[in-house]
Amino acid sequence: MLLDAENRYNMMEKLALTLITAKKKLQQYFESHTIIVYTDYPMKQVLNKPDLSGRLSKWAIELGTYDIQFLPRKAKKGQVLANFLVEIQSFTPDTLPELLELEAEWVWTMHTDGASNSQGAGIGIVLEAPSGLKIEEAIRLEQFATNNEDEYEALIYDLELARDMGIRRLKVRGDSKLMTEQVVENFDTKAPHLTSLLKKVSELKAQFHQFELVQIPREQNQKADALAKLAFAGECPRHSAISRSHSPRDSEVFSTSSELECWMDPIIRYLTKSELPTHAKNAKLLCLRAQRYSIIHGTLYHRSFNGPYLQCLRPSEAKKLLEEIHEGTCRNHIGGRSLAHKAFTARYYWPYMMTEAHDYAKKCDKCQRFAPTIHQPAQVLHSIIAPWPFAKWGMGVVGELPRAVGGKWYALLATDYFTKSVVAEAYIMISKTDTMGFIWKHIICQFGIP
Structure with a gap:
């Protein structure tokens, strides 16, 4: 039946049929509430067209009796769950563990890539199961690294991910010729910083029953390359990564988190455990940066120049603080500069306070709706030589x-x-x-x- 529907219906008809099916199963909710549908397809324009015909016209009339609003999809989390349910619709909860155990014996394919520049370093991973399920991951590295080191870090993380998932046969695809030839022992490794990484790769690949590393052209590895560049597209606290939790008895569980690693963690590790990044340049920068911080009763504080110590906040805590000051109990919807100053005078600190406060104030819906009208012209006015026809x-x-x-x-x-x-x-x-x-x-x- 599913194969027949796939051949007979186009995408808009499938989406409309999905709404019809949901309406039949949730009739009481459709009748008493406003239904909001998040989609990237122009369903509202299509269903409101006057020249519809066929089954789509019938469904549009049936859905028009309910209060349904179509909004563009912003977050991908809900869509990930929907896609996952579609992919495993033919499997029951009882057969899913057996399926994962069976797929572990098959050959998995993994595309990997690393990228680094002056903004930082990142790795991109695309893991494809034999059944067609794809797992994509973008991770930002705290320490700065060369391109070759970044490629090795990506491969090490790939192997650790596959090992924790219980994969026994793995085929890795990468576009780095140097790393590929060194791992398959066609090239010698003379750089000391690459020797330790190669040793770690050798230990990990020995844990697989079958392992293969092949170099592919860069144009065939575009998705992994895009994920690697996405990892350091902005500041570290503002980007999320996919984390994994593994249990020997349970199947793999994937979750999303935006605070796996933030700007505070390297400083805390250095002040508490004297841990430094492996790269000498990054270690020196961290030592200089950590001199302006102190840990008091387990909390990280920033030393201000002429005032008291400022408590450091993580990205989620900083966002909640800005929200409370701007539109909380004592809200006054102040501008970005005043918003950052209030957070500073309340003895809080995080990097890019002024920039994030300005961005938050600009995105406030109420500030844009009820802002005073500016009557001042956008540019200097110029007199017109002839303000009406035939005057000059x-x-x-x-x-x-x-x-x-x-x-x-x-x-x-x-x-x-x-x-x-x-x-x-x-x-x-x-x-x-x-x-x-x-x-x-x-x-x-x-x-x-x-």
Whole structure:
């Protein structure tokens, strides 16, 4: 039945049929509540078209009796669950563990890539199961690394992920020729910082029954490359990554979290355990940065220049603080600069306070709706030479022209500044009398005194 529906229905008909099915199963909710549908497809425009026909017309009339609103989808979390239910619809909860155990014996394919620049380093992973299920992950690395180190870090994380999922046969695809040849022992590894990483890769790949690493062209690894670049597209606290929790008895459970690692964690580890990044440059920067912080009763504080210590906040805590100050109990919807100053005077601190406060204030819906109207012009006003038609004229003499009938080879021209309309007349010679007659006949008598 599913295969038949896939062949007979287009995408819009499938979405409308999904709404019809949901309406039949949740009739009482559709009748008593406003239903909000998040979708990236223009369903509202399609269902409201007057020239619909066939089954889509019937469904549009049936859905039109309910209060249904169509909004663009913002977050991907709900869509991930929907896609997951569609993919496992033919399996029952009793057969799912057996399916995962069976897939563990099959060959899984993994695309990996690493990227780094002045903003940071990141890795991208695309893990594809034999059944077609894909797992995509973008991870930002705290320490700065070279491109080769980043490729090795991505491969190590791939192998750890596959090992924790219970995968026994793995085929890895990457676009780094140096890393691929070194892992398969075709190239020698002379750099000391790569030798330790290669040793870690060798220990991990020995834990698989079958392991294969193949270099592919860069254009065939675009998705993993895009995920790697996405990992460091912005500041670390503002990006989320996919985490995993593994139990030997349970199947793999995937969740999303935006605070797996934030700007505070490396500083806390250095101040409490003296842990430093492996890269020498990053270690030196962290030592210099940590001098402005202290840990008091297990809480990280920032040393201000001329005031008390400021309590450091994580990204979610900073967002809640801005929300409370801007539109909380004592809300006054202040601007971004005042919002950051209030958070600072309340003895709180996090990087990019001013930037995030400005961004938060700009996105406030009430501030945009009820802001005072600005009557000041956007730019300096300039006076207009001719504010209405035929108020100002420009005249000129053209000649000598090719001699015309009557021996005329000069012309008088008059152009209106506003409409750009032109008046012209030819003369043998242009005198004072001819000019006065031209102005009287063609300008004053037709359009009035300028």
